[in-house]
Amino acid sequence: xxxxxxxxxxxxxxxxxxxxxxxxxxxxxxxxxxxxxxxxxxxxxxxxxxxxxxxxxxxxxxxxxxxxxxxxxxxxxxxxxxxxxxxxxxxxxxxxxxxxxxxxxxxxxxxxxxxx
Amino acid sequence: xxxxxxxxxxxxxxxxxxxxxxxxxxxxxxxxxxxxxxxxxxxxxxxxxxxxxxxxxxxxxxxxxxxxxxxxxxxxxxxxxxxxxxxxxxxxxxxxxxxxxxxxxxxxxxxxxxxxxxxxxxxxxxxxxxxxxxxxxxxxxxxxxxxxxxxxxxxxxxxxxxxxxxxxxxxxxxxxxxxxxxxxxxxxxxxxxxxxxxxxxxxxxxxxxxxxxxxxxxxxxxxxxxxxxxxxxxxxxxxxxxxxxxxxxxxxxxxxxxxxxxxxxxxxxxxxxxxxxxxxxxxxxxxxxxxxxxxxxxxxxxxxxxxxxxxxxxxxxxxxxxxxxxxxxxxxxxxxxxxxxxxxxxxxxxxxxxxxxxxxxxxxxxxxxxxxxxxxxxxxxxxxxxxx
Numbered sequence: 164x165x166x167x168x169x170x171x172x173x174x175x176x177x178x179x180x181x182x183x184x185x186x187x188x189x190x191x192x193x194x195x196x197x198x199x200x201x202x203x204x205x206x207x208x209x210x211x212x213x214x215x216x217x218x219x220x221x222x223x224x225x226x227x228x229x230x231x232x233x234x235x236x237x238x239x240x241x242x243x244x245x246x247x248x249x250x251x252x253x254x255x256x257x258x259x260x261x262x263x264x265x266x267x268x269x270x271x272x273x274x275x276x277x278x279x
Numbered sequence: 280x281x282x283x284x285x286x287x288x289x290x291x292x293x294x295x296x297x298x299x300x301x302x303x304x305x306x307x308x309x310x311x312x313x314x315x316x317x318x319x320x321x322x323x324x325x326x327x328x329x330x331x332x333x334x335x336x337x338x339x340x341x342x343x344x345x346x347x348x349x350x351x352x353x354x355x356x357x358x359x360x361x362x363x364x365x366x367x368x369x370x371x372x373x374x375x376x377x378x379x380x381x382x383x384x385x386x387x388x389x390x391x392x393x394x395x396x397x398x399x400x401x402x403x404x405x406x407x408x409x410x411x412x413x414x415x416x417x418x419x420x421x422x423x424x425x426x427x428x429x430x431x432x433x434x435x436x437x438x439x440x441x442x443x444x445x446x447x448x449x450x451x452x453x454x455x456x457x458x459x460x461x462x463x464x465x466x467x468x469x470x471x472x473x474x475x476x477x478x479x480x481x482x483x484x485x486x487x488x489x490x491x492x493x494x495x496x497x498x499x500x501x502x503x504x505x506x507x508x509x510x511x512x513x514x515x516x517x518x519x520x521x522x523x524x525x526x527x528x529x530x531x532x533x534x535x536x537x538x539x540x541x542x543x544x545x546x547x548x549x550x551x552x553x554x555x556x557x558x559x560x561x562x563x564x565x566x567x568x569x570x571x572x573x574x575x576x577x578x579x580x581x582x583x584x585x586x587x588x589x590x591x592x593x594x595x596x597x598x599x600x601x602x603x604x605x606x607x608x609x610x611x612x613x614x615x616x617x618x619x620x621x622x623x624x625x626x627x628x629x630x631x632x633x634x635x636x637x638x639x640x641x642x643x644x645x646x647x648x649x650x651x652x653x654x655x656x657x658x659x660x661x662x663x664x665x666x667x
Binding site: 188189190191193194224226227228229232233238240241274275277 | 315336355374377378
């Protein structure tokens with residue numbers, strides 16, 4: 164897949180909180196009792212880490228399910244996608260893509276294909 | 280007439296089985312938490328509609344759920360019931376924060392090297408005998424946690440891992456606190472068991488612990504006959520009226536102690552195999568004990584394909600097979616360590632669940648059996664509540 168350079172990590176000039184669409188996997192939806200997609204307000208800096216902070220603040224039951232409580236690292240079988248790119252390995256300060264901040268694209272939290 | 284409520288944890292959700300005291304006709308509710316592994320569900324002895332459930336999976340980790348209405352509704356717990364759910368109906372709890380106290384340290388790994396402690400899940404929940412908001416939780420990697428606010432927050436009792444924790448080593452099933460027994464006569468005393476580490480006891484409410492494994496023999500795993508830790512204890516059980524008499528299903532061997540664990544004696548007697556997982560004591564007869572023999576540690580199914588519960592009415596040594604109503608051919612299920620329980624009715628009801636998804640009940644001390652359900656996911660745990 165070709166990286167989408169127009170959306171990936173593009174900086175944003177806005178300072179007002181952005182409404183980011185976050186899609187959750189089935190088990191986290193049922194846990195948090197929300198539909199497949201939730202809208203999360205993200206302030207500046209609008210990064211991967213601040214989005215997860217805002218998601219957990221809005222839905223405390225999700226703390227520890229996406230990131231480890233102590234290390235704050237992504238759990239091993241959780242993946243992050245946006246704009247058709249895998250952002251799972253990106254650091255917490257990675258800027259959210261412009262298309263995610265504009266609401267054109269959702270931010271996806273996905274359970275990895277694992278098991279057997 | 281009394282009622283019974285059977286709390287079943289499975290590989291893919293929890294189920295609640297309810298019947299009146301005759302224990303003939305059953306209502307089944309579930310799956311609760313569909314798709315999640317439910318290692319254990321247990322109710323508070325002092326507030327039976329208060330239930331706690333351990334919910335986990337490999338993707339999203341550990342959740343603790345609580346019900347205050349006997350399992351009809353569940354929430355990740357807050358400190359008070361009205362804090363469980365916000366005005367928008369969404370859970371407010373953060374009940375899954377299990378963090379080892381201080382420097383987590385290391386334990387022995389499979390290859391003999393030291394390996395950091397890593398929290399994986401809660402295997403067993405043991406509600407207090409006196410306070411519905413206090414619960415003990417047995418963790419993998421092995422540690423004991425306690426909540427005193429109804430499950431909202433959990434704190435480790437780190438003294439347990441000071442009991443030679445650096446020598447503990449996981450077995451094939453991991454390294455978990457899988458059994459927690461509270462003493463109804465002495466609130467400062469708790470027993471617990473850890474697979475591949477052994478049995479332990481505290482006499483000061485959980486601050487300090489000592490291994491209680493004298494008399495256990497594990498010649499293949501532990502050539503040192505005096506090894507204090509490293510024994511693969513699968514389960515311990517006791518009668519509340521005689522808390523110092525404990526029974527143990529070890530990896531191999533059925534054991535008994537008369538002195539709260541200071542010295543154990545083998546009571547396997549005439550069992551067809553003394554390998555197995557659960558062990559349970561009759562509700563009204565402190566010397567009547569139940570086990571389910573399994574062929575071996577290599578072949579986790581009943582000997583000869585016959586599912587048999589064995590009962591001793593003499594505290595061990597002499598065992599009789601209980602087979603009526605249980606499959607006596609082509610049966611190759613297992614019964615896991617937390618998957619057997621007794622009710623408090625007279626005659627005593629005995630229950631167990633299998634990895635084949637059956638939950639069996641005997642309403643008459645084990646004399647005859649019938650399946651309550653046949654086709655659940657693999658059963659991880661069975662508890663029973665006797666209700667007015």
